[in-house]
Amino acid sequence: EVQLVATGGGLIQPGGSLRLSCAVSGFIVNDKYISWVRQAPGKGLEWVSIFYSGGATYYADSVRGRFTISRDSSNNTVSLQMNSLRVEDSAFYYCVGGEGSSYFDYWGQGTLVTVSS
Amino acid sequence: YVLTQPPSVSVAPGQTAILTCGGSNIGARGVHWYQQKPGQAPVLVISYNIDRPSGIPERFSGSNSGNTATLTISRVEAGDEAVYYCQLWDRHTDHWLFGGGTKLTVL
Numbered sequence: 324e325v326q327l328v329a330t331g332g333g334l335i336q337p338g339g340s341l342r343l344s345c346a347v348s349g350f351i352v353n354d355k356y357i358s359w360v361r362q363a364p365g366k367g368l369e370w371v372s373i374f375y376s377g378g379a380t381y382y383a384d385s386v387r388g389r390f391t392i393s394r395d396s397s398n399n400t401v402s403l404q405m406n407s408l409r410v411e412d413s414a415f416y417y418c419v420g421g422e423g424s425s426y427f428d429y430w431g432q433g434t435l436v437t438v439s440s
Numbered sequence: 441y442v443l444t445q446p447p448s449v450s451v452a453p454g455q456t457a458i459l460t461c462g463g464s465n466i467g468a469r470g471v472h473w474y475q476q477k478p479g480q481a482p483v484l485v486i487s488y489n490i491d492r493p494s495g496i497p498e499r500f501s502g503s504n505s506g507n508t509a510t511l512t513i514s515r516v517e518a519g520d521e522a523v524y525y526c527q528l529w530d531r532h533t534d535h536w537l538f539g540g541g542t543k544l545t546v547l
Contacts (some may be wrong), residue, residue: 358536367525367538367539367540367541368474368476368482368525368527368538368541369538370535370536370537370538373536381534383535383536384535417481417482424529425470425472425488425526425528425529425536426470426472426484426487426488426529427472427474427482427484427527428484428493430481430482430483431481431482432481435447
């Protein structure tokens, strides 16, 4: 059974940093495309970043230069380092796996990030 | 590139729901659809315009032509009430885009 468990969310002040982690079971992270997708409470879905199985990474314009996605093959995890956080970064952050690069097959339960003073 | 979805669609049980996703020449792209029920993570219901993942009922079908992609839900049930999002990969920008979502209400 495929599971993606995201942890690391919490309350952080504007300008602060937070690191989200996604523990994956049921497949090897090196073999799939792993993304972070966020959703502000009551709002729609927004893609944040993706780590290709081949190693390439991509970011949404709204987070490029502030967020960094990384992969730890030894622990089968993917992380999202979030720096210079803004109020508008507040959202549930879903860790998502894809068989292909175009869409999202497997969704975790999400972790809530709240950026507020 | 912008994906446009109507905010809401209402349908009676047993009827057919037609949910649209508009975009410039979207028929040339692969569109994917997700169902999200309250308090839950989204679930992929259609990939590449027409493919239904394992476990998704045959009542769910998709099409894509011209400037509109469509998710059709036949014989709608109360359990289909959810927000539905369309999504595609924009190869020109390497961005993954979502529509704003359509809330399906079963009357």
